[in-house]
Amino acid sequence: MSSERAASAEPARRAGPRPPVKATLSPRERYAPLAISVVSTALVFGLLWRVITSSENWPLIQRQFFDVDAMRASLPQVFSGFLVNMMVWVIALVVIAVLGIVVAIFRSLTGPWAAPLRVFAVIYIDLLRGTPSILLVLLFGLGVPALQIPGMTTSRLFWGSVALVLGYTAYTSEVYRSGIEAVPDGQRAAAKALGLTQWQTLRFSILPQAVRNVIPALLNLAVALQKDVALLSVIGAREAVREAQIFTARTFNFSSYIVATVLFLLATIPMARFTDWVTKRDQERRLQRTL
Amino acid sequence: MSTPRVAIDDLTKYYGQTLVLDEVFLDVDEHEVVCLIGASGSGKSTLLRCINQLVPFDHGEIRIDGVAIDDPSFGKTGLRKRIGIVFQAYNLFPHLKVIDNVTLAPRKVHGVTKPDAEARAHELLGLLGMEEFARKYPEQLSGGQQQRVAIVRALATNPDVLLLDEITAALDPELIGGVLDVIRDLKAQGMTMMIVTHEMGFARDVADRVCFLEEGRILEESPPQELFSDPQHPSTRRFLQRIIEAGRL
Numbered sequence: 045m046s047s048e049r050a051a052s053a054e055p056a057r058r059a060g061p062r063p064p065v066k067a068t069l070s071p072r073e074r075y076a077p078l079a080i081s082v083v084s085t086a087l088v089f090g091l092l093w094r095v096i097t098s099s100e101n102w103p104l105i106q107r108q109f110f111d112v113d114a115m116r117a118s119l120p121q122v123f124s125g126f127l128v129n130m131m132v133w134v135i136a137l138v139v140i141a142v143l144g145i146v147v148a149i150f151r152s153l154t155g156p157w158a159a160p161l162r163v164f165a166v167i168y169i170d171l172l173r174g175t176p177s178i179l180l181v182l183l184f185g186l187g188v189p190a191l192q193i194p195g196m197t198t199s200r201l202f203w204g205s206v207a208l209v210l211g212y213t214a215y216t217s218e219v220y221r222s223g224i225e226a227v228p229d230g231q232r233a234a235a236k237a238l239g240l241t242q243w244q245t246l247r248f249s250i251l252p253q254a255v256r257n258v259i260p261a262l263l264n265l266a267v268a269l270q271k272d273v274a275l276l277s278v279i280g281a282r283e284a285v286r287e288a289q290i291f292t293a294r295t296f297n298f299s300s301y302i303v304a305t306v307l308f309l310l311a312t313i314p315m316a317r318f319t320d321w322v323t324k325r326d327q328e329r330r331l332q333r334t335l
Numbered sequence: 336m337s338t339p340r341v342a343i344d345d346l347t348k349y350y351g352q353t354l355v356l357d358e359v360f361l362d363v364d365e366h367e368v369v370c371l372i373g374a375s376g377s378g379k380s381t382l383l384r385c386i387n388q389l390v391p392f393d394h395g396e397i398r399i400d401g402v403a404i405d406d407p408s409f410g411k412t413g414l415r416k417r418i419g420i421v422f423q424a425y426n427l428f429p430h431l432k433v434i435d436n437v438t439l440a441p442r443k444v445h446g447v448t449k450p451d452a453e454a455r456a457h458e459l460l461g462l463l464g465m466e467e468f469a470r471k472y473p474e475q476l477s478g479g480q481q482q483r484v485a486i487v488r489a490l491a492t493n494p495d496v497l498l499l500d501e502i503t504a505a506l507d508p509e510l511i512g513g514v515l516d517v518i519r520d521l522k523a524q525g526m527t528m529m530i531v532t533h534e535m536g537f538a539r540d541v542a543d544r545v546c547f548l549e550e551g552r553i554l555e556e557s558p559p560q561e562l563f564s565d566p567q568h569p570s571t572r573r574f575l576q577r578i579i580e581a582g583r584l
Contacts, residue, residue, distance in 0.1 A: 234426035237387055238440035238488070239415030248439060252430045 111299045118291040118300035125287035126307045129273045132205050132283070136273070137266055139209050144216030145255075149246060151217065152224050165217070172214035178275050180207035185279035201281040208276075212269055219261045223254035260323035267315050271308065284308070338401040340365045340527050341386065341496055346395035348381060348551075355381050356392065357551035363496075366525045370538040370559070373548035374574060379531040382548075383498045386529070387418040399496070412444050419489030423501040425481045427473040427488070433460070434469040437488045445492060452491070459487045463517055479510030486517055497521065499530045503537075515541075535578055539563050547571045 096102065150158075151165035172180070185204030192198065227250050235245035277286040284304045291300035339362035348356040355378045363369050371379040384390045386397055388404060397404045404414055427436050437459070438452040447455075460466045463483045473481050482502055489497060499518065503511040515537050521528065522541055532538055538545055539559040547555040547562065547570070555568045566572045 228424075228426075230422060230424050230426035231428065233389055234422065234428070237389060237415065237420045239412040239444040239492075240440065241411070244443055248431075248443065249428050253428075256430065 107297075109298050109302055111297055114291075114295060114297045114299035115303050118288065118303055121287045121291060122284050122300055122303045122307065125282055126284035126304070128201070128281070128283040129270075130311070132201070132208075132273050132276065133270050136205055136209050136212070136269060140212045140216050140269070141262070143209070143213040145220050145251070147213060147217035148220035148224060149251075151221055152246075154242070169214045169217060172211050173218070175211070177208065177211050177272055178278060180211050181275045181279060183207065184210075185276065185281070200279045201276065201283075204276040204279050204281055205273075208269065208272060212265065212272075215265055216262065219258050219265065220254060222261075223256075223258035224250055226257050227253045260319060260326055263315075263319035263322060267312055267319060270312050270315060274308070337364070339363055339398075340367070340400060341529070342396075342398040342401070343382070343386070344396045344398070346382070346385060346392055346397065348378075348385060348390070348392040348394075350381075355551050356385070359395070359551070359553055361546065361553060361556075363527060363529060365495075365527055367543045368522050368526075368528045368530065368541055370530045370532055370542035370545045371548060372532065372535065372538060372545060372574075377548040378551040379548050380500050383420065383500050383529060383531055386496075386498060387420055388414060389420070415440070416445060416492045417494055418496045418498060419492065419494035420498040420500065421482070421485050421489050421502045423504045425473070425478070425485045425505075427481055427485055429473050431472075432469070433465070433471055433473070433476075433484050436473070436484060437491050440488070441491050456487065456491060459490055460484075462520075463487055477510060478506045479513050482506065482514050483517060486514075495527060497526055497528045499528060499532070501531050501533065503532070503534060535563070535575075547574065549574075 147165050147168060150161040151169070153161055181204045184207035185200045188196070188203045188206075189198035189200055197203075231249050231253070232245060235249045240248065273283065274285045276283050277289065280286065284307060285301075288300040288304040292298055341361075341363040343359055343361040346356050346359040347354070357378075359378075359382060361369070361382075371382065373379055381390060385392045386404070399414070399417055402408060409417075428439070431439065434453060434456055437456040438447075438449070441447040441452040441455070442449060457466060457469065460469055463486065465480065465483050465487065468476060468480060468484070473484065476484065486502075502518075503514055506514065511534070515534065518528070518530070518537075519541055530538070530542070542559045544556060545559045545562045546553045547566075547568065549570050555562060555566065555571045557567075562571065563575065566575055
């Protein structure tokens with residue numbers, strides 16, 4: 045066959061962008077906006093700080109919430125609790141990612157034999173997504189251990205985590221499903237024409253694209269779960285919030301809560317920033333594809 | 336008389352209440368190239384999709400070398416191996432490199448080993464001038480290059496029949512020529528093809544026979560010289576007149 049003819053039919057793309065036009069700005073034009081931003085921001089926040097600290101209740105607030113000694117005293121306890129949060133979070137993330145995709149696959153299967161799986165998925169999602177997380181945590185975390193079933197652990201932490209996993213699996217499977225449905229029909233047609241089975245089509249064509257489509261949405265759920273692990277405190281699991289609560293009950297000082305807050309923020313803010321970055325990159329990728 | 340490669344017998348299909356194929360009869364011999372032309376919605380694409388069972392039909396029969404396409408002897412994948420299809424929108428797998436797009440079906444469906452499948456893929460990519468793009472992703476290629484990869488993917492299982500469904504309709508005008516050249520080369524090598532196209536010049540050039548479809552029926556069927564210069568059916572005449580007025584012939 046004439047490969048030269050075919051190859052030369054399309055001209056090579058021009059390499060490299062054009063150099064930018066260099067703008068000539070005076071120092072004043074260049075630095076004035078930055079200076080205005082810095083000064084006005086400092087002014088507003090300074091004023092706010094001034095108003096807060098000059099209030100007659102400030103010393104009381106400072107003592108109750110920002111007592112450095114109380115913070116230092118509660119930190120080891122709260123931090124060890126926070127490690128429990130992180131452990132539960134990481135393990136739950138892995139289990140949820142897997143279970144969510146299983147439920148999503150159940151729901152998107154076609155054919156009469158898959159009907160029980162489809163119905164199961166629909167009922168599961170309706171029930172678990174419609175129930176407040178705190179209720180699930182109470183039901184499982186307190187309810188299951190109370191059954192005293194032989195051979196089953198009575199750990200509240202374990203069963204409370206199971207409740208979170210089940211609830212978040214419902215959300216996650218819906219996210220996966222939206223990703224599956226966003227894959228163009230042509231992909232299924234191509235896979236079918238090539239002879240791939242329904243399962244091979246999912247495995248090699250649909251799922252890889254679907255997962256890539258929904259990574260930003262999944263990361264958002266991961267951030268939400270990071271905070272919702274704190275719900276385990278209501279069943280007495282010794283995680284960060286519970287530890288802070290214990291400290292407060294003993295000393296009537298709320299600084300331990302601030303310690304817990306800071307620990308959570310240290311974990312969630314980078315995670316949220318990372319999510320934003322991935323989302324933005326993903327949008328740029330899509331934009332590029334449509335060009 | 337020998338058995339035709341593809342025999343379409345009294346094919347009728349509805350989409351809901353709409354009749355899209357109305358008692359279609361068409362035989363395609365080995366090494367023959369048949370072009371299907373007609374307005375949008377005339378049933379051309381549906382006809383192609385019936386042949387490789389992408390859509391079910393309501394009445395009639397389609398046979399490959401005398402064997403009905405729903406015959407158990409084809410097994411689950413036999414028909415897929417015998418018939419390749421190329422789509423208007425390429426439908427490449429965007430998350431797979433070119434080489435993996437091409438080798439997926441041979442490896443996962445037909446049990447070809449990875450080295451064998453890749454060797455065959457490289458050979459075909461080379462023939463179509465696409466060898467250097469084997470490790471690229473589809474989105475890194477132009478439309479014309481993607482469509483050539485889609486053709487290679489359809490050829491990877493050595494099909495006996497190639498179905499082409501408006502394969503240049505989504506391409507920029509300057510990229511169409513390169514893709515059509517590939518089809519001309521395939522014809523020269525004796526590939527049996529059924530081609531749905533709006534490129535009348537190409538149809539006249541490459542087809543052994545041209546079928547004009549309207550409302551799910553083949554109204555006229557003749558060699559391209561006859562059909563394009565002396566159309567018999569008034570509908571064909573009207574259709575070609577519109578094409579000429581649009582400057583496409």
